[in-house]
Amino acid sequence: MRWVFRFAIFLLIVIALGIAGGDLFLRRSLPVTSGEIAVAGLAAPVEILRDRYGIPHIFAQSEQDAHFALGFVHAQDRLWQLEMNRRIAAGRLAEVLGPGGLETDRFLRTLGVRRAAQANLPKLDEETRKSLEAYAAGINALLATDRLLPPEFLILRFHPEPWTALDSLAWAKMKAWDLGGNWRNELLRMQLAKTLPNARIDEFLPPYPGDEPLKIRDLHELYGDLDREPPRTASAESLFPAPGGSNSWVVSGLHTASGKPLLANDPHLGLTAPSVWYLAQLHAPGLNAIGGTLPGVPGIVIGRNDRIAWGFTNTGPDVQDLYLERIDHAGNYVTPNGSQPFSIVEERIAVKGAEEERLQVRISRHGPVISDVSREALDATPRGYALALAWAALADDDLTLQAALRLERARDWKTFLDALRNLHAPQQSATYADVDGNIGFIAAGRVPVRKPANDLKGLAPAPGWDARYDWAGYLPFDELPRAFNPSGGEIVSANHKIVPPGYPHHITAEWQPPYRARRIEELLAKDPVQNEQTFARMQMDNVSLAVRELLPKLLTAKPRSEEAAQALKMLATWDGAMAAGRPEPLIVVAWWRELARALYADELGSAFRANWRARPIFMERVLSGKSDAWCDNVRTPRPESCEEVLSESLEKALTGLRKRYGVKMQEWKWGDAHLAQHRHRPFSRRPWLARFFDIDVPSAGDAYTVNAGRGDFSDEASPYANRHAPSYRAIYDLANPEASLFIHSTGQSGNPLSPHYRSFADAWARGEYIRMVTDRERLEAEGAVRLVLIPQK
Numbered sequence: 001m002r003w004v005f006r007f008a009i010f011l012l013i014v015i016a017l018g019i020a021g022g023d024l025f026l027r028r029s030l031p032v033t034s035g036e037i038a039v040a041g042l043a044a045p046v047e048i049l050r051d052r053y054g055i056p057h058i059f060a061q062s063e064q065d066a067h068f069a070l071g072f073v074h075a076q077d078r079l080w081q082l083e084m085n086r087r088i089a090a091g092r093l094a095e096v097l098g099p100g101g102l103e104t105d106r107f108l109r110t111l112g113v114r115r116a117a118q119a120n121l122p123k124l125d126e127e128t129r130k131s132l133e134a135y136a137a138g139i140n141a142l143l144a145t146d147r148l149l150p151p152e153f154l155i156l157r158f159h160p161e162p163w164t165a166l167d168s169l170a171w172a173k174m175k176a177w178d179l180g181g182n183w184r185n186e187l188l189r190m191q192l193a194k195t196l197p198n199a200r201i202d203e204f205l206p207p208y209p210g211d212e213p214l215k216i217r218d219l220h221e222l223y224g225d226l227d228r229e230p231p232r233t234a235s236a237e238s239l240f241p242a243p244g245g246s247n248s249w250v251v252s253g254l255h256t257a258s259g260k261p262l263l264a265n266d267p268h269l270g271l272t273a274p275s276v277w278y279l280a281q282l283h284a285p286g287l288n289a290i291g292g293t294l295p296g297v298p299g300i301v302i303g304r305n306d307r308i309a310w311g312f313t314n315t316g317p318d319v320q321d322l323y324l325e326r327i328d329h330a331g332n333y334v335t336p337n338g339s340q341p342f343s344i345v346e347e348r349i350a351v352k353g354a355e356e357e358r359l360q361v362r363i364s365r366h367g368p369v370i371s372d373v374s375r376e377a378l379d380a381t382p383r384g385y386a387l388a389l390a391w392a393a394l395a396d397d398d399l400t401l402q403a404a405l406r407l408e409r410a411r412d413w414k415t416f417l418d419a420l421r422n423l424h425a426p427q428q429s430a431t432y433a434d435v436d437g438n439i440g441f442i443a444a445g446r447v448p449v450r451k452p453a454n455d456l457k458g459l460a461p462a463p464g465w466d467a468r469y470d471w472a473g474y475l476p477f478d479e480l481p482r483a484f485n486p487s488g489g490e491i492v493s494a495n496h497k498i499v500p501p502g503y504p505h506h507i508t509a510e511w512q513p514p515y516r517a518r519r520i521e522e523l524l525a526k527d528p529v530q531n532e533q534t535f536a537r538m539q540m541d542n543v544s545l546a547v548r549e550l551l552p553k554l555l556t557a558k559p560r561s562e563e564a565a566q567a568l569k570m571l572a573t574w575d576g577a578m579a580a581g582r583p584e585p586l587i588v589v590a591w592w593r594e595l596a597r598a599l600y601a602d603e604l605g606s607a608f609r610a611n612w613r614a615r616p617i618f619m620e621r622v623l624s625g626k627s628d629a630w631c632d633n634v635r636t637p638r639p640e641s642c643e644e645v646l647s648e649s650l651e652k653a654l655t656g657l658r659k660r661y662g663v664k665m666q667e668w669k670w671g672d673a674h675l676a677q678h679r680h681r682p683f684s685r686r687p688w689l690a691r692f693f694d695i696d697v698p699s700a701g702d703a704y705t706v707n708a709g710r711g712d713f714s715d716e717a718s719p720y721a722n723r724h725a726p727s728y729r730a731i732y733d734l735a736n737p738e739a740s741l742f743i744h745s746t747g748q749s750g751n752p753l754s755p756h757y758r759s760f761a762d763a764w765a766r767g768e769y770i771r772m773v774t775d776r777e778r779l780e781a782e783g784a785v786r787l788v789l790i791p792q793k
Contacts, residue, residue, distance in 0.1 A: 028148035030754055031076035034785045037145070041137035042068055042791040049784040053770055054748035054756035057281040057290075057779055064134040066284040067298040069789060071138025071163070074278060078295040078750040080152040081274055082139065083160050084681045085296040089170035090114045094357075095350040096158055097682055102351060106373045109347040110361045112394060113177065117169040119396040128402045132165035135298035139163040141789075150751050152683070171296040172401050176393040176426040178269065182458075182510055183320040183389060184376075184610070189460040190322075191380050191607045193219035203627040204600065206617045208497050208511045217455040222463075226382030245495045245512060245708055246313035247539070247726075248431040249520050250439045252489035257531045258735035261433035264535045265302060265311025266726035268708050273678035273695045274750040274757065277728045279742060281774050282408065289408040290772050291742065292728045295750075297401065300408040302728065304740055304772065307411045308434045309732030313493045315427040315443045318508040319392040321471070322377075323366040323464035324385045333364055333386065334465040342369070364388040366464055376610060388464060390471065392446045393425035400424050403444075413438055413484060420444035421477050427507075429481075429493040433734050441491050442482040443498060446474040447507055459509060475505050492520050494706075513617055515545040515704040523706075532741065535731045538706060540767035546616040546704035547588055548576040553623035554591065557646040563654050564647070566665060578709075580671025580700040586661075587668070589702065589720055590653035593713045595619070598645045599630045612713040614703060671698030673720040674709060676765065678746055695746050695758045697765045699725065707767075729769065738778075741769035 033050050044061040046069045051057065056073045060066035074082060087093050091108035093101030108114075121129070140162045153159065185205060192201050197220060202213040246267040253259040269276055281290040282300060291303015302312055325333040332339040342362040349357040362369040364386070371377040371387035381387045399422040406419035416432055420442060423430075427445025432438070450458055453468040462469035481499050483491060494517040499507060523541060527534045555572055559565040567587050574584040592614055599622060601608045621627045623642060631642040654665075661668045680693035699722045703710035709722035730742040745764045749756040763769075773779060780786075 026148070026151060026154075027753055029150045029751060030749075031073075032147070033787050036788045036790055038790050038792040039072070039138075039141035040144070040792045041134070041141055042789055044791065046789045048073060048787045048789065049776070049779050050787070051773070051779060051782065051784045053279075053759070054754075055279045055281070055770070057774065057776070057784065058283060059776065060282075060284045063284045063287055064130055066282045066287065067131045068134040068138035068141070070280060070282060070293065070298055071135040072142050072789065073280065074293070074295045075139040075142035075163075077748055077754075077756075078274060078278060079142070079160065080150045081295050081750045082163070083153075085171045085174070086163070086167040089117075089167070089174045091347075091349070093682075094352065096156055096352055098352040099354055100682075102349065102357065105349050106359055107370070109349065109359055110368050110370060110373045111177075111389070112345070112361070112363075112368055113173050114166070114170045115345070116394045116396070116398065117166055117173055120173075120398045121166060121169055123397050124399060124402050128405050129165065131298050131405055132168050132401070135168060136163045136165050151753070155683075155689075168297050169401060171294070172404075173393055173398070173425070175294065176400070179314045179426040180320055180391070180393070182316075182318050182508070183322050183391075185510060186320075186322045186458075186460050187377060187380050187387075188604075188607060188611055189219060190223050192603070193223045193460070196220070196603065200629075203621065203630070204603070204615075204618055205510075206621065207509060209514065209617065211497075211509075214457050214459065214509050216457055216459055219460055222460075223382070226385070245516065245703070245710075247494045247516055247520065247706060247708075248311040248313045248429070249490070249492045249494075249524070249538075250311075250431045250433050250441070251491075251524065251530055252439050252485070253437050254489035255524070255528065255530050256735070257529050258733070260435070260437055260733070260735035261439050262530055262532070262535055262734070263309045263311055263431055263433040263439075263732040264539060264730070265313075265431065265732075266539055266729045267302065267312060267314075268710075268724055269727040270724050271676055271678045271722070271727065271745060273680045273684075273693060273746055275678070275727060275744040275746040275760075277744040278748060279744065279770075283774070283776075287409055288774060290774050291730065292744065297404070299405045301404055303408075303730070303742070304732050304737055305408060305410075306435075306737065308416060308432065309734060309737070309740070310407065310410075310416065310433075311431045311730070311732075312428040313431075314495055315429045315445065315498065316495055316508055316510065316512060317427045317443075317445065317447045318458045318506075318510065319425065319427065319446065319448060321366075321390045321448070321458050321469075322461035323364065323388045323390060323469070324382070324461050325364050325366070325369070325388050325464040327384055327386060335365060336465060336467040340365075362386065364464060366390040366470075367394060376607075379606065387461065390448075392448060392474070395424065395446070398424045412436075413440055416440075417442065429498055431491060431493055433732065435734050435737070437734075438485055439489070439491060440482065440484040441493060441498075443480050443507070444477070445480075447480075447505070449473050449475060450506060457506065457509065479505060481507070490521075490524055492517050492524070494520060513546070513704065515616070516706055516708065519543060519545050519706050532731050532733060532739065536741070536767060536769065539726070539729055539731070540700075541706040542578045542700045544576050544578050544702050544705045546614070547578070547585075547702065549620055550592075550616060550623070551576060551588070553620070554588070554646070556643075557650055558643065560647055560651055561654075563658075563665065564650050567650065567654060570665070578670060578674075578700055578702045578705055580674065580698050581669055583665055583668035583670070585670035585700075585702065586657065586673050586720065587653070587665075589670075589711075590657050591650050592619070593719060594649035594653045594656070595646065596713065598633070598649050602634045603630070609714045614713070616704065669698075670720075671700065674699055674701075674711070674722050675718075676709065676722040676725055676745065676761075677718065678761070693752055695761050697761045699765050701725070729764070730772075731769070732772075738771070738773060738775060740772040742772050743769050
C-alpha cells in the first residue's frame with residue numbers, strides 16, 4: 001500500500017504545481033507599474049506614479065496626453081469593465097454572452113443610446129473631441145501590448161476590439177439612464193387607473209410632504225375602457241433603475257474650525273465589482289485635479305482641483321414622458337396633423353452560439369417604441385396602441401461630456417457655471433466650494449417645459465396625437481434652481497425638494513422623501529463648528545428617521561406569539577439606528593417588507609413585484625388611519641383591519657427570519673442580512689465564478705439613513721441585501737485641499753488576482769478614507785512606483 005500513498009503524494013504535488021503555474025500565468029494579466037513603455041499616440045513622455053493604494057497620479061505635458069494616460073491606466077486596471085460598459089451601451093452583450101444577453105440588447109438597441117451618442121459626437125467642440133480621441137488612443141495603446149488579458153476574456157474566449165470616442169460617449173449617456181426612470185411611475189399610474197380613482201393613486205404615490213397632489217385629468221376615464229395587449233416578448237427589467245439617492249452638503253467658514261468651507265459628497269449608485277468609480281489624479285499645464293473617474297470616460301467627474309471642489313447628487317427631474325401612439329389600419333401612428341409612418345431602424349444582433357437576430361426598431365416623433373421590447377410596458381399598453389418614450393438624453397445636441405471635461409479646469413464660481421451650461425443629462429444638483437471661501441449649488445441639466453394646457457403634467461402616459469402634451473423646449477439655464485453664499489452658510493442636497501417656495505417652474509412632482517436631508521440638517525445643527533471628523537461621522541450616520549417615524553405605529557401591534565411579544569419589547573427600547581451588529585433593524589425591515597406585501601400586493605396585481613418597496617410616506621398615512629382602506633385585501637370577501645394586518649405581517653416576518661437566521665432572535669445581526677453585495681457582470685450569475693469575482697461586506701444603514709443602503713424586497717433569495725449605497729465618499733477641505741479625503745467601495749483593480757481588487761471594501765464599510773494627495777514630492781517620499789509612457793519612435 002506504500003505505493004498508493006506515494007502516488008497520492010505525487011498527484012497532490014502535480015495539482016499544486018499546476019495551480020501555482022496557472023496562478024503565475026494568470027498574474028501576467030496584472031499591470032506593469034514601473035519602468036518605461038513605448039506607446040503610439042503620445043506627444044511627450046507621461047509619468048504615472050502609483051501610490052500604495054493603486055491610485056495613479058498622472059503627470060503630463062498636455063491635457064490630451066493626460067487623458068491618453070488615463071485611458072491607459074483604465075485599461076490596465078479595468079479592461080473587462082470597459083468592455084462590459086461599451087457592450088451594455090451598444091446592446092452587444094449577446095455577442096459574447098449568448099442568448100442570455102438578448103433581452104438587454106433588444107431593449108438598448110430600441111432605446112438607441114449609441115445612436116444618440118453618434119448624433120452628439122459632431123456637436124462637441126474640438127477640444128472635447130480631441131480628449132475623447134486621446135483617451136481612446138490610450139486604451140488602444142494598452143491593447144497593443146503583449147499583456148495577457150484579464151481572466152474574463154480567457155473564460156469567454158474573445159479579444160476586445162479597439163476603443164473609440166463613440167464608446168465613451170455612449171457609456172456616459174448610460175449613466176443618465178441609471179439616474180432616470182420616472183417613466184415607470186407613469187406606467188404604474190396607467191395600470192392602477194384600471195381599478196382605482198385618482199385619489200387612491202395619489203395615496204399610493206403621494207406628493208412630497210407638505211405639498212398637495214397635482215391636479216390632473218381623470219386617469220380611469222382616459223384609460224379605463226382600453227383593452228391591453230397580451231404579452232409578446234420578454235424585457236431586460238434589470239435595466240430599469242429604481243429610485244436611487246445621493247448626499248452632498250457644504251458649509252462656509254462660518255461653521256468650520258478653519259474658517260474655510262468643507263464639502264461632503266457621497267453619490268449612491270448600484271454596487272458592482274469592481275466599483276463604478278476609479279480614483280485618479282490628472283496633472284498638466286492648467287490642470288491639477290483629483291477625484292473619481294468613470295472607466296470608459298475621460299476626466300475627473302467628481303473631485304477637486306487646486307481652487308475648487310464639487311460634488312453631485314441626482315436632482316431627480318421629470319425628463320421622461322411616455323406617449324400612447326394610436327395605430328391606424330395601415331400600421332401608421334396618428335399625429336396632430338394626421339397619420340404618419342414610424343421611422344424604422346433595422347438592427348442586427350449577433351448571438352454567440354445561435355443565429356443572428358434581426359430587430360425592427362420603431363420610432364415615433366416622441367421617441368422609440370419601448371412596448372415592442374419591454375414586457376412591463378407592453379402589458380400596460382392598450383390594444384391598437386404603442387408606447388413611445390421621450391427622454392431628454394436622446395436629444396441630438398446633448399453636450400454633457402463637454403461639461404465634465406471643462407469642470408475639472410474650473411477656477412471659480414463663474415467658470416464652474418460656464419462648464420455646467422453644457423451639462424444636459426442627467427440633471428444634477430452640483431455643490432460647490434472654493435479656496436476663497438465661497439459656497440454654492442446649481443441644479444444643472446435640461447428639464448422639459450410642459451405646456452399650461454397639459455393636464456397630465458408628465459405623471460401618466462399622454463395621448464401622442466394631442467399636441468398639448470408635446471414638450472415646449474427646456475427650462476433656461478439661468479432660471480434653474482441655484483444658491484451662492486446663502487446667509488446661513490449651509491447647503492444640503494439629498495435628492496429632496498430643492499426648489500424654494502414660489503419657484504415658478506415645474507421640475508418634478510416626485511422628489512424623494514426628505515429623511516436624509518432632515519437628518520443632515522439635524523447633525524449640522526448639533527455641531528456648530530464642523531471639521532473633517534464631524535463630516536466623516538455624518539457620512540456614516542445610521543439613524544433612520546423613516547423608521548423612527550413609523551416605529552410608534554408598528555408598536556401598536558398586538559402580538560400573537562411569544563416571539564412577537566419579544567420582538568415588540570426589543571423594538572420598544574430601540575432608537576432607530578440601523579447598526580450592523582443589532583437584530584432590531586433586521587426585525588423591523590422584515591416586518592416592513594411583509595406589511596408592504598399585505599397592504600398593496602392585491603391592488604397592484606401583476607405590477608406588484610416590480611414596485612415592491614418600503615414607501616414610508618404611504619405606510620405612515622395608512623397606519624395613521626388617513627388611508628386605511630389599503631389594509632383591506634380586495635381579493636377576500638370580508639374586510640380586514642389594519643390592526644390584524646399589522647399583527648399578521650409581524651408573525652410572517654418572524655417566521656421568515658427564523659428560517660433564514662435561526663431561532664435565537666438576540667443573535668440575529670442586520671449586517672449579516674444587509675451585506676453590501678458588489679456583483680460582477682456577468683459572473684455573479686454563476687455561483688462557482690461568483691465566489692471568485694463578487695465582493696461582499698457587512699454594512700449598516702437603510703434606504704433612508706445618511707449612510708444609505710437600499711435593498712430589493714422582490715429578491716426572495718436576499719431581500720435585505722444592500723445593493724445600492726454610497727459608491728464613493730469624499731470630504732473636501734478648502735483650507736488645506738491636500739487634507740481632503742476620499743474612498744470608493746471595492747478597490748482600484750478590476751482583476752480579482754490583484755491585491756487592489758477588494759482592498760477598500762472593509763475600510764469603506766468602517767467609514768475610513770484615503771488622503772487626496774497631489775503633491776509629487778510627498779507621493780515619491782511615500783514610496784509611489786513610477787511608470788513612464790514614452791512616445792513610440
